[in-house]
Amino acid sequence: MSDTQSVCPGCGAVNRIAEGRPREAAKCGKCAAQLFDGRPVEVDEAGLWRHVGKSTDPVLLDVWAPWCGPCRAMAPQFEAAAGRLAAKVRFLKLNSDTAPEASQRLGVRRIPALFLFKDGKVAAQSAGAMTAQQIETWLAEQGV
Numbered sequence: 001m002s003d004t005q006s007v008c009p010g011c012g013a014v015n016r017i018a019e020g021r022p023r024e025a026a027k028c029g030k031c032a033a034q035l036f037d038g039r040p041v042e043v044d045e046a047g048l049w050r051h052v053g054k055s056t057d058p059v060l061l062d063v064w065a066p067w068c069g070p071c072r073a074m075a076p077q078f079e080a081a082a083g084r085l086a087a088k089v090r091f092l093k094l095n096s097d098t099a100p101e102a103s104q105r106l107g108v109r110r111i112p113a114l115f116l117f118k119d120g121k122v123a124a125q126s127a128g129a130m131t132a133q134q135i136e137t138w139l140a141e142q143g144v
Contacts (some may be wrong), residue, residue: 003018003019004017004056005017006035006036006057007055009037011031012050013028013030015029015035040062040092044099045101047092048099048102052120053120058089058090058118059090059092060089060091060092060115060144061114062091063094063096063106064094064111064112065095068112070112070129071111074129074130077134077135080132081135084136089144109127110128112128112129
């Protein structure tokens with residue numbers, strides 16, 4: 001294992017995390033926010049591409065909309081999975097209504113839609129609501 005990079009959920013600064021350091025305690029060098037607080041990060045299009053392009057960690061994106069019943073039902077499940085896996089995977093939420101270009105670029109046809117990014121590229125995707133356990137199992141199947 002080597003040093004990793006993670007984008008601060010608060011200010012967007014890119015932070016290096018030294019190998020062997022406890023990730024759960026990592027703080028942003030710019031704003032001192034906790035890097036892994038166990039909650040999904042709400043992002044806009046620019047924030048999405050910053051996290052995907054600058055982070056060496058896997059990124060799990062939930063594309064959702066406020067009017068979508070299954071999206072609202074899955075939100076607490078996504079948050080629960082984020083709480084358990086925060087130091088391994090960056091959990092992001094992107095509102096498809098306010099980010100139509102990103103939704104189109106990703107080819108979103110149904111929501112909620114999950115996209116797993118590794119090394120800046122989509123490694124896996126799934127559509128439809130999942131429980132926290134199903135999200136964790138799906139990530140494990142993807143090698144996360």
